[in-house]
Amino acid sequence: MQLMTSCAAGAALLLLLHCCQIASIVGHESALTVVKNPDGREGGGADEETEVAVDEEDLEVVQPTEDWQTLKPGQAVPAGSHVRLNLQTGQREVRIGKEQLKYWTQEHRETEEIQSTISPDDLKWAMKKMKEELNPDSVASKYRPLDELKRDLAQLDLLVETDVQIMKRLLDQFNSSNSTTEQRLSILLELEYLVHQVDNAQTLCSMGGLQLILEGLNSTDIRLQESSAFVLGSAVSSNPVVQVKAVESGALQTLLTVLATAQPLRVKKKVLFAVAALLRNFPYSQRHFLSHGGLQVLSELFKADGGGVLRTRIVTMLYDMISEKELISQAGLDLVLDASHEERVHQYSQVSLQGELLEKGWCSLVPQLLESTEHDYREKALRALLAMAPMCLDQYRLDSSLLGSLLSLRDQYQEMVQSEMIVGEENGYFAEIVELIHALQFKMK
Template structure:
């Protein structure tokens, strides 16, 4: 026959922590029975040492083995007690939960705590209950739910959506009280917002495009630079805004700005905006050519001694040539892409390479090979290869170009050998040699 000694009013957590000192004492009210002694301070009965007879009780400390329990001995709460039917004696061991915490540390500790002072038990129990009552009486660290809801509602009133921010910025920009410095800050904030496609489209629907073009026409070069930056970020990979920008006169404004005397940093941002407006947009490319765009760029190319504008111009032309070639390559399924035929029709109207030859670009682009920058040379080589179909005859008669290709071939071959000696990878310089070889093969 088995029985499980019952617990007191405290939870098992407290019993485990105070196992050497606590546990509701079990006493024999008769020689053949075990009883659970309740908490003395509970108001409804006894506790640990509830009377003088119980105060003197001896608490037996069990372990994981079955041990004989002597008459008059009590056991800690949670212990397993059984009656040995063969000997008639009661036996006790630790309960299942107690066994989980039965470690060598507990075994060593029990040697010094086998004898429990009932008075000390009562004081400890009373102290625990007082601490619990004091905790209950303290104000809670949590705020009422309704108060939290009210605070959140007030905070929500201060949160602006991107649309609200752009509306506020446009109003501030158009205000006569706004200074130039404030307008510059507004343009910088707008440039950050229009990187999101939806924001750029919303800004245009609010009339923001006319504000940006007005900045491009400003006499303040700082406003021109920042307005061009906003425009380029807004139209980049955003067909809806590209269409609205062309229809709003952005292309003519950008070309006019490039054709006039402007600082280098302004022209760099204007070229960025122009490249973003033309990319993957044959309608804009057609208008760019018809409005003398290549002539304006050629003048800008000749005037740029440093090469940074030349590189940007050549890169833009190369991108336009490449995307037109890609659109006419086989492999696109017209069923999966119904607009493919229409894009081919629009690109067919862009006579870019023919005009490149007519405007003298077959002679201009090779000049970029004179740069000492590897990146500039690479851009020039790629553009020359892309233009080879219309410029090949001029390449063959250009002694300066042929000489540059020969000297560059020797230079990059030496760089490859140097890298091999040092054990470094020669990927980039080997690629440059491949570009030169490809162009030389075409020229022969």
């Protein structure tokens, strides 16, 4: 019992001495304040961190690093640093704080190191350069005066031309005796671009430009003929006002004359484009076309064309004319007719297209296009044959070559349809051609 009392007394004595040692250390370092940890416990180990408040006095400030370093008496640390009291050694230790550590990345260090290498001479040179660049005389030499800019802008405003002014200038240049053929070709190209706008095409006619175009069609230079036909076709496309003026100016007769004479393929292609544009959705022009032997001219051109390019364009044009008249007739069955629609129906009734096609032998001409190897040519021929079926059905049934062509094409395109289905195209282009063939064969039964 006595032994246990002695041991307890000894332990108490050691604890008292240890506390006195701590009190002396803390009292000696008046700048140190031990802060409780977040969980409420006081720092009691060598690895526990605390924060320190430093009095505002003239102390030696230590720059902390990522590693713990020992603080000497009288030294202070920047705010935000982590400071701990090592209870084993009795020394204060410091390292950089967590927030500072995040900021103090490797990239920042390298930047700081680079910035720290800038010499005073470099700073003086940079300041001198800045002053030179900010010199008013130097800035003024790089830019034009405001009054001069305003004067130039005013001159630019005067050079802006409207489409009407441009067309007038182009026509004057075209009429000039000093203009070369190359210049006139360039002028026609610019006019073709402008006349796509409806108002511009009408204005060009009122300026007399239509007559210049017709003169170009009669030129001996095939390039002027081709370009003039291109401008005319673009001007009359979907433009009834210009279509009327073109027909009244004799443009249709001029175009048919060019088609009836020996001309290069490139010229005839552009002339056919102009004819198709002049006839499209315009029964007045179609009636003049038939009365001037247009179908006869096209039939001769069809027979002479061996490549199929002109044949395809001719057949497409005929198909469009037949379809337009059919659509107008069908629309009148379901709709309440107004005055303009009744007038269009009346005008189309005066176009005896079906009779002319039958008389001029087109029922036997169009099937010849099926002999082409081009799928597009065959498709257009089949569509035209279907449109002409009401007037040509008897001749179709007597045409053994047509019957054989349809059977051969059906077998050929059915194989192609199978190939389309293999790659996942159930309703492809070739399937559409097969449907056209079946429809025509059904009508011929």
